Each structure stands twice: as C-alpha cells, then as structure tokens.
Amino acid sequence: MATNEEKLDQLEQIRERLKLGGGEKRIETQHGKGKLTARERLNLLLDEGSFEEFDPLVLLAGTEYDPEKVQAEAVVTGWGTIEGRGCYVFSQDFTVVGGSLSQRMGEKCIKIMDLAMKNGVPVIGLNDGGGARIQEGVDSLASYGDIFLRNVLSSGVIPQISVILGPAAGGAVYSPALTDFIFMTQASYMYVTGPDVVKTVTGEVVTHEELGGAMTHATRSGVCHFAIEGEEACLQEVRRLFSFLPLNNMEEPPLMETGDDPARRDEELLHILPDDVGRPYDMREIVYRLVDAGDFLEVHEHFAQNMIVGFGRMEGRTIGIVGNQPLYNAGVLDIDASRKAARFVRFCDAFNIPIITLVDVPGYLPGTSQEYGGIISHGAKLVYAYAEATVPKITIIIRKATGGAYDAMGSKHLRADVNLAWPTAEIAVMGPDAAVNIIHRAELARAKDIDKARDEFVVDYKAKFANPYVAASRGFIDDVIDPRDTRPRIIRALNMLRSKSDQMPAKKHGNLPL
Numbered sequence: 001m002a003t004n005e006e007k008l009d010q011l012e013q014i015r016e017r018l019k020l021g022g023g024e025k026r027i028e029t030q031h032g033k034g035k036l037t038a039r040e041r042l043n044l045l046l047d048e049g050s051f052e053e054f055d056p057l058v059l060l061a062g063t064e065y066d067p068e069k070v071q072a073e074a075v076v077t078g079w080g081t082i083e084g085r086g087c088y089v090f091s092q093d094f095t096v097v098g099g100s101l102s103q104r105m106g107e108k109c110i111k112i113m114d115l116a117m118k119n120g121v122p123v124i125g126l127n128d129g130g131g132a133r134i135q136e137g138v139d140s141l142a143s144y145g146d147i148f149l150r151n152v153l154s155s156g157v158i159p160q161i162s163v164i165l166g167p168a169a170g171g172a173v174y175s176p177a178l179t180d181f182i183f184m185t186q187a188s189y190m191y192v193t194g195p196d197v198v199k200t201v202t203g204e205v206v207t208h209e210e211l212g213g214a215m216t217h218a219t220r221s222g223v224c225h226f227a228i229e230g231e232e233a234c235l236q237e238v239r240r241l242f243s244f245l246p247l248n249n250m251e252e253p254p255l256m257e258t259g260d261d262p263a264r265r266d267e268e269l270l271h272i273l274p275d276d277v278g279r280p281y282d283m284r285e286i287v288y289r290l291v292d293a294g295d296f297l298e299v300h301e302h303f304a305q306n307m308i309v310g311f312g313r314m315e316g317r318t319i320g321i322v323g324n325q326p327l328y329n330a331g332v333l334d335i336d337a338s339r340k341a342a343r344f345v346r347f348c349d350a351f352n353i354p355i356i357t358l359v360d361v362p363g364y365l366p367g368t369s370q371e372y373g374g375i376i377s378h379g380a381k382l383v384y385a386y387a388e389a390t391v392p393k394i395t396i397i398i399r400k401a402t403g404g405a406y407d408a409m410g411s412k413h414l415r416a417d418v419n420l421a422w423p424t425a426e427i428a429v430m431g432p433d434a435a436v437n438i439i440h441r442a443e444l445a446r447a448k449d450i451d452k453a454r455d456e457f458v459v460d461y462k463a464k465f466a467n468p469y470v471a472a473s474r475g476f477i478d479d480v481i482d483p484r485d486t487r488p489r490i491i492r493a494l495n496m497l498r499s500k501s502d503q504m505p506a507k508k509h510g511n512l513p514l
C-alpha cells in the first residue's frame with residue numbers, strides 16, 4: 001500500500017507530466033517557430049506568481065488516466081492578476097493536437113468564463129490553435145457554440161480581450177470576434193477559410209499572411225485592434241490596455257496617480273493649427289497635450305486612420321478620446337471611420353468611460369464606393385452610438401464641423417453634456433466653396449469676373465457661417481474657449497459630470513443599423 005508521501009509524490013509527477021502539454025519535442029518545435037508555450041505566455045501576461053490554475057488534471061480527450069502516460073488537454077486555464085487586479089485567462093496549447101478545440105477543452109474555458117461573469121472580472125484569451133478538433137465532430141462545434149454564447153452574454157458586462165499568437169482558423173475566429181479587443185502578433189493569422197480552400201473555391205492564390213496576417217486585419221478588415229511585433233511586447237501591451245479598463249460595467253475605471261497638473265495650460269496648443277484651414281496637422285499632437293503625462297493608448301491605430309480613437313487619463317481617471325484626423329483624407333468620415341468610432345464609443349459607454357470628442361471634419365465622404373458600400377447605414381452607426389451613450393460626453397470643435405458630420409461627432413443634439421469650440425471652429429452645412437456655388441449660382445452666372453465674385457461670396461459666407469459664434473448664439477456650443485485652456489476646461493467639466501445619471505427609454509434593445 002502506498003504511503004501518504006508516495007501519494008503526494010505521484011501527484012507531483014502527474015502535475016509535472018501534464019505541465020509539459022504535448023511534450024518536450026513539440027515545445028522545441030513551438031520555440032523553433034519563434035512562439036512561446038501556453039504557460040510561458042501566461043507568465044508574461046500575469047503578475048509574477050499570481051497564476052492560479054483551474055483543472056490542471058483534465059486529460060486530453062480520448063485518453064484514460066494512467067499515471068505514467070497522462071497527457072493534458074490543449075488549453076491552460078485559471079485566474080491571476082495584472083498590477084494587482086484580477087482577470088480570468090485561458091491559453092491554448094498548440095503543442096497538444098495543434099491547440100484544436102475539443103469538448104473537454106471547451107468545458108475548461110466555459111468554467112472560467114462563467115466564474116468571470118459571476119465575479120465581474122475580465123477574461124483574457126490567448127489563442128493559438130487549429131480550430132475545431134476534427135476527430136470530435138459535432139462535439140467540438142457544440143463547444144464553440146457554448147463559448148460564443150458566453151462571449152455574447154458577457155459583452156458589455158466584463159471586458160473581454162483576445163490575443164492571437166498563432167493560427168486562428170475556422171470557428172476559432174468567432175470567439176475573438178465577439179470580444180472587445182483583438183491583439184495579433186506577426187506570427188499569427190486569422191481567417192474563416194485558409195489559402196487552400198480559397199484557391200479551390202475562388203481560384204485566388206494568397207498567402208496566410210496576406211489573407212489573415214496581423215497587418216491585413218489591422219489595416220484592411222479592422223478585425224485587429226493592436227498589431228504588435230513579438231509576443232513579449234504584445235502581452236505587455238495587453239497589460240497596458242488592462243490598466244485603463246474597469247473590471248466590469250458596475251465599476252468606475254481605475255484611478256492612477258499620474259502626477260500631471262489638472263490645471264495645466266498648454267501654450268503649444270496655440271501653434272498646432274496652420275493658419276490656412278486647408279492644410280492638415282496631426283490631431284495626435286493635440287491629444288498628447290491634453291491627456292495626463294502624454295500617455296495615450298491608441299486603439300485601431302492602423303485602421304481608418306482618418307479617425308483616432310484610444311484611451312488616456314485625465315486627473316488619473318480613464319477617458320476615451322475620439323478625434324478626426326486631418327492628416328488622413330482631411331479627417332473625412334467614411335464607412336471605416338464611422339464603424340471604428342461607433343464601436344469605440346459603445347465600448348466606452350458600456351464601461352463607464354467618459355468620451356472626449358475632438359472635431360475637425362469636412363463631412364461624410366462622397367462617392368460611389370462609399371454609397372454602394374453602405375455609408376448611409378455605417379455612418380448612422382456613429383450617430384446611434386453617440387445618441388445612446390449615457391456616459392459623460394464632452395466635445396471640442398477644433399476646426400471644421402461640417403454637414404451631417406457636425407451632428408454625428410458628439411453634438412449637443414445627440415446628448416453631449418459639454419460642447420466647447422476653439423475660435424478657429426467653422427460650423428456650417430457645407431464648405432464655403434461648395435455652398436457659394438449653390439446659393440449664388442445665378443449671381444455667379446451673371447458675374448463679369450466670376451473668380452472675383454466667388455471670392456467675395458466665400459468671404460461673406462465664412463463671416464456669416466464658418467465660425468463658432470452662430471452655434472454659440474443658439475446654445476449648441478456652450479462656450480468658445482482659449483485653446484490653451486482646453487485641458488483644464490475638460491477636467492472641470494469631467495468633475496462637474498461625475499454624478500451624471502442618464503438612461504435610454506425602457507426597451508429590450510434598440511436596432512443599431514448593423
């Protein structure tokens with residue numbers, strides 16, 4: 001009969017064997033591909049020594065308990081902390097059947113997802129797997145469905161973050177797609193069907209990278225929010241994002257001492273805008289100067305670059321920034337920019353993060369590609385997102401706020417709380433040249449010197465409409481401010497709005513124009 005000590009030794013041996021996942025050789029292969037193991041990744045993601053594993057004794061589907069030959073399932077799950085705040089984690093193990101999803105593996109994931117919901121704590125999933133485990137058939141598909149359901153029920157209750165560190169193919173893409181943020185490294189790819197299937201069905205020849213690599217999804221599809229080279233840097237950036245987020249939708253975002261003076265004026269804000277309104281500038285320059293210590297975490301940096309969204313802090317508290325970017329296509333609103341900003345606004349609203357909107361937008365982008373692509377519905381998403389958001393909303397019109405884009409970008413009419421403008425603001429139905437051509441068509445046709453006449457009409461139009469004072473005279477703008485005071489004015493407004501309470505009318509849910 002085995003002694004207690006022997007039983008304890010056996011437990012340790014089983015644990016050590018299971019920790020090897022698919023075994024040393026496959027770990028070597030994983031390292032050879034420049035990838036870390038599931039456990040190494042968790043060590044980088046979580047505070048040192050904080051990882052508490054769940055179900056470490058679950059065996060690979062189809063294997064029986066044999067102390068000499070136990071093999072683990074293809075996911076490591078558990079709980080840990082990031083800067084002392086809790087999160088639930090799963091980390092797929094590619095060394096075990098290519099990280100493919102079995103029912104047992106799904107059950108492990110579901111267990112921590114349910115605990116995360118009950119405890120109001122975020123879930124971070126590290127993905128590196130070949131999709132549904134083919135040998136398991138419908139059981140694997142059922143597990144995906146079970147995970148998708150949890151993703152949806154958790155949406156808006158706890159933040160969910162997906163990190164793609166290897167393949168995510170087939171069903172494996174839809175759980176990340178249902179979460180709030182997707183990180184990808186250069187060694188990762190995501191697609192519903194791989195290059196071979198694409199070639200068979202459409203005849204297109206495309207590489208894994210071109211079809212579903214990080215930069216493809218970061219720049220073209222918008223599926224990827226953060227494309228980062230190297231697993232270590234990527235997991236570090238996940239920790240940074242986490243530091244901005246509340247643990248759940250009942251919490252305020254975390255407070256972090258930044259040491260930046262809330263009353264800080266900024267002389268440089270007077271010099272960023274060119275005198276010529278037709279010339280671009282980098283809206284990020286303004287953002288960096290407004291947030292605490294210049295610390296701005298840009299989301300979707302490479303996608304729809306005519307719009308900037310991201311997190312910063314003011315007086316140590318997280319805020320969401322949405323800004324037009326005149327550096328790209330004059331900051332015009334198009335399909336992708338509308339989708340990008342609408343999604344971000346809805347995330348902030350779900351998680352009690354005030355929204356600061358910086359406006360310099362010449363309008364919605366005209367053209368057949370936009371109209372055929374559905375700019376009407378996609379542009380409406382932005383209007384919808386701002387209108388339904390009940391968090392504090394502060395909007396600063398920096399320069400142009402033209403046409404429908406004036407309404408869409410956090411206007412007073414969509415329930416913004418504080419609307420300010422710089423003296424450089426131009427708020428009008430359309431740009432001066434287009435407007436003059438329409439409203440003075442007859443006079444221009446009769447004019448002897450058409451250019452001179454047009455110039456005079458433009459000067460007149462600008463004086464009448466392209467300024468902040470008409471809007472301010474109606475109360476649509478609460479005040480026109482000295483640009484140097486922008487940060488203290490926003491911070492004072494945030495303090496004034498700290499006890500804000502607003503809601504949507506009772507309903508099951510609205511019908512966001514998807």
Ligand code: HXC
Nearest residue numbers: 097098100129130131132133134141144167169170171172
């Ligand atoms: C079972 C799998 C597997 C899978 C990989 N493996 N994917 N086993 N089911 N889905 C196994 C391989 O057989 C191999 O086992 C080991 O994992 C490592 O895989 P390799 O192919 O050697 O690795 P690599 O060359 O790096 O290629 C990785 C890969 C490739 C690109 C992910 O394995 C692949 O294409 N897998 C299938 C991907 C796929 O089509 N998934 C969709 C499934 S359908 P051995 O023992 O030989 O080393 C789906 C629908 C769900 O997901 C829908 C839900 C809504």
